[in-house]
Amino acid sequence: MIARLTGLALAALLAVPGFAEEGATAVGVSTMVRPEANFDRGISMTIWYPAQSDAGASELVGRNAVFEGTPAQREASPQPGKLPLVLLSHGGLRSAEQSGAWLAAKLAAGGFIVAEVSGQRPRDQASAVGEIWRRPAEMAQALDLLLSDPDWQMRIDETRVAVAGVALGGTAALMLGGGQIDTAAYARNCDSSHPAPDCDWFAEGGVDPASVDVQALSLERRDPRVRAVLALAPEYLAEFRPETLAPRRAATKVYGLAEPAAGETRLAVQAGIEVRPLEDARLYDLFARCTPDGAKLLEEEGGDPALCGSTAEDRAAVHDAVASDALHFLHRALGLTG
Template sequence: MFARLTGLALAALLAAPGYAEGDKTGVGVSSMIRPEANFGRGLSMTIWYPAQTGGGASELVGRNAVFEGTPAQREASPLPGKLPLVLLSHGGRRSSEQSGAWLAARLAEGGYIVAEVSGQRPRDPASALGEIWRRPAELGQALDLLLNDPDWQMRIDDTRVAVAGFALGGTAAMMLGGGMIDEGAYMLNCWTGHPSTDCAWFGSAGVDPASVDLQALTLPRRDARVRAVLAIAPEYLAEFRPDSLQPHAPDMRIFGLDQPAPGEVRLAARTGIEVVPLEGAELYDLFARCTPNGAKLLQEEGGDPALCASSPEERSAVHDQVATGTLGFLNRALPSPD
């Protein structure tokens, strides 16, 4: 269930109190909104960074009735010096903003500036068709904006840029690293044994995913500024052209779920890119920890209570695997010049 919450859940989100005063995390958070960017549909970023403790307004980012929030200090003073940047895209076509806050904060604690990029959420299945190529395009635009912003350009080491993503965001990350989707395989995806999670949504509206703009889908999205790529449970893994990832110019790491996804074995055999499994991980464990009433609220709102099926301890264990593995990969792929 990647849909943004409605009704009661949205009201609870707006009413959620801030993080307790005095709980300093050393993680700062800021926002950048550009209504004119991203093909005129707007682009927003939540930017996380290592911050000096004791400043900024305490906040729980992404908190609502279903998900726990992530503590940070709004507009806290950044630590001095230039730091590596990670562009982050989380979730599928219907994901809410700040779904990746939990990982962004962990990476900021580890010394990275992280920009979670959120385009305008599609109105309906028809408008969502282009998300598969819009996601990598908006990541590239976000990088342009950051490196040309007077405040952020002096804080970002533009020789140490990475991109990371979950689900369709992972697909976008791989495309920014040079991966290309085979158009024929993509057009048949909903009729295979490994259909996209959105196939039923498209079908319910009479939308054929094959009607996507094929020219835009197959346009190379490789961004030479990106030095490292991390994809976590990426969608359409079996639809990537292996030759587009071999040899892969940036360092690339793929984390898979506990159960192997279609295409993992073939990808490893033909590209040398190993898919590292996350022990015990299901797809929904890549979202924030749920509140005690999260599953009940989802059911009442017509959502999928399976989104909150795992216990807080189980989800935290998966988060720890992702954060530790991500930091280990980034530290190796983007070494400090010192």
């Protein structure tokens, strides 16, 4: 990933009894864990959904010493009827779980079931090499699990499925939409003028990302069930083969940051996909809001205090803008009214 959280910064999620946000749309949250899935590495999903007013136990999901939590009602009764589904993958190789809670909750409040998918996090650099292809594979498997689960299959409109992702999760989302990585370009990435965020981390461990399983990386990961793709600041954008994105079997929207990433112009020209800039936004603004002591704690624990470099107000404004535009795109792409 992009930042390392250690020690106290990786404190367990805290449920806060009695917490409630007055006037907010009721958002429920549940958890599904399947240890046998994903090549026996296990899949864990935090599932967010529009809830009925008989809310469950109030909780701040993802709250720890660095990040503020996202309010939700644990195991609240879902609203009746079938709803569209968004599979969400947030962050890079070492992102903390629940990094996408803020986005998941906003999409759920807008009428979607959102499953944030978390596979087993890499233990070290050697075990992380395959994450670029494992991430889309585990998202497709998560969709299989949801659509075969007795509780969720009757609540999901399987004709309206979207994927969304941030950073490496955005890369996975594009791959599920049909995009394929140029393996030769990927092998040269860390020696290019636009190295990925984890190149230094791989080098520290003496691991060359080019040692990835080329056959697994070159496989097409497109899932025909996916009708819409939302990618926020995707990694390896310059390494995608434009001709694999051009057909756009799924409606696709890519968000960039205030400073364009390598590959954005080429993608726009060759694949016909516009990369919309998120004005005044940096990558870390796509993470949760930080606590007042978050930056200091990160510095003390050997992390990157830049993860908490913007004010809570500025980050909240980015979150609101992203969620509003994402909801507009998803409603249009999935043929929803209202």
